[in-house]
Amino acid sequence: MSRESKAARVARMHAEYAQLCEEIPDPQCALNFETPFQLLVATVLSAQCTDKRVNMVTPDLFAAYPTPFEMSRAQELDVQNLIHSLGFFRAKARHLINLSMELVSRFNGEVPRTMEELVTLPGVGRKTANVVLGNAFDLPGFPVDTHVIRVTGRLHWRTDWDNPKPDPVHIEREITQYFPPNEWTNLSHRLILHGRALCTARKPHCADCPLNTTCPSAQFFLSAE
Ligand code: SF4
Structure with a gap:
């Protein structure tokens, strides 16, 4: 060979x-989501963690914070409590709130559709950006x-x-x-x-x-x- x-x-x-x-x-994408924002959140949560565990916490998280506008105003401790069964929950809670603030202030609450913009968000690397591009927007993403x-x-x-x-x-x-x-x-x-x-x-x-x-x-x- x-x-x-x-x-x-x-x-x-x-x-x-x-x-x-x-x-x-x-x-199919193993993460449950209905909107690009939900997929972005779920993918950030999936770092060092199984998709199954993420799917267990996201229903309550999405109900409490359905869009970046609600999540950007969240208290860190409240988000931590909803995701505490996941690894690195403190850092992830901080990322979710910070990236939501960025989405609101820079992108009018919309998840951007380019790799270049996505990777400027807190906690979002190339892998997460590719997941969002491919699964939420049907754009090329690997x-x-x-x-x-x-x-x-x-x-x-x-x-x-x-x-x-x-x-x-x-x-x-x-x-x-x-x-x-x-x-x-x-x-x-x-x-x-x-x-x-x-x-x-x-x-x-x-x-x-x-x-x-x-x-x-x-x-x-x-x-x-
Ligand atoms: S792809 Fe993986 S499981 Fe399949 S033959 Fe190769 S090493 Fe084995």
């Missing part, structure tokens, strides 16, 4: 992605999370697959060049879902994986079983 040409790697990538599309025909990093590495979809500390922005740029922009969000969803279901962090389930005949890492894991 180490001598695989770029053309062969890209062809394999597309074939493996076609397989993932069959396995996961209708991928969120790179821990699952995307792991799965694209094991599949050798990225050239720095052996880098123990890869740069998510580099991964985003490298992988997206091989897929049409309107596919980026579903591509990310499918990699995340595949990483959760089969290509798990500790012990991937290669024997059950539909990609095990072409995946460069399959033999290593299968022989270790």
